[in-house]
Amino acid sequence: MTTPDHESPAPQPSAPETKDRVYRSPAGIAGGVLLLAIAGWLGIDAIVSGHGRTPWLALATLILIVPLVAAFTLRPAVYANEERLRIRNPFRVVVVPWGQVVSLRSSYSNEVVAKSGGKYQLWAVPVSLRARKKAARRDARATADRAAEASGRGRRGRMGGLGGGFGTGGFSGGAAVPEGPARAETDKVMDDLRELLEARGEAESTQGEVTVRWAYEIAGPAVAGAVLLAILVALG
Structure with missing residues (x-):
């Protein structure tokens, strides 16, 4: 058998x-x-x-x-996934595992700071001071509009309470949830990258060495x- x-x-x-x-x-x-x-x-x-x-x-x-x-x-392009950040600049390609990233800085340029001390600029995500100022003005207008709307709603509520005829049914939906502050597009990109760094920076699979290849x-x-x-x- x-x-x-x-x-x-x-x-x-x-x-x-x-x-x-x-x-x-x-x-x-x-x-x-x-x-x-x-x-x-x-x-x-x-x-x-x-x-x-x-x-x-x-x-x-x-x-x-x-x-x-x-x-x-x-x-120029920036490729990001849950393991690493790949930066394709004009003359170099830099691969930085998330475990090697210390911070993502934004001032007059956006850059990655590695634990080794290296700083790598993100050419594909340029800083636009004009876009930042535009976003700040848009945010200021939105804040002013929300304050005016809240002030008008408060006056209408007091009128309804005094007269008794308006009631609360017309405003039963509650106050609208305020939107977040306006951000320039490149600042939103940096926010996305910071979220990935925060979520994956300590993961075992994101540890490794920074590699640089010349184009x-x-x-x-x-x-x-x-x-x-x-x-x-x-x-x-």
């Missing part, structure tokens, strides 16, 4: 990684697309229609300018374009 073989248990699938929250600057992307369109139009026209060294100068300028424009406008795919073409342009200018 044969005994059935004991099958080894099937491996359990690994837990799926949480999706990244992606933060980018819409204004930066729009500006980058516009600048690239203008540079491409002028550069290609010079290459096709130019004479002598003009096509070569236009080509070298395009090789230099296009990567730099893309680096400072289209490339050679951006620096290489830009340096090549600069060298070619310098040679063409030197040759006269």
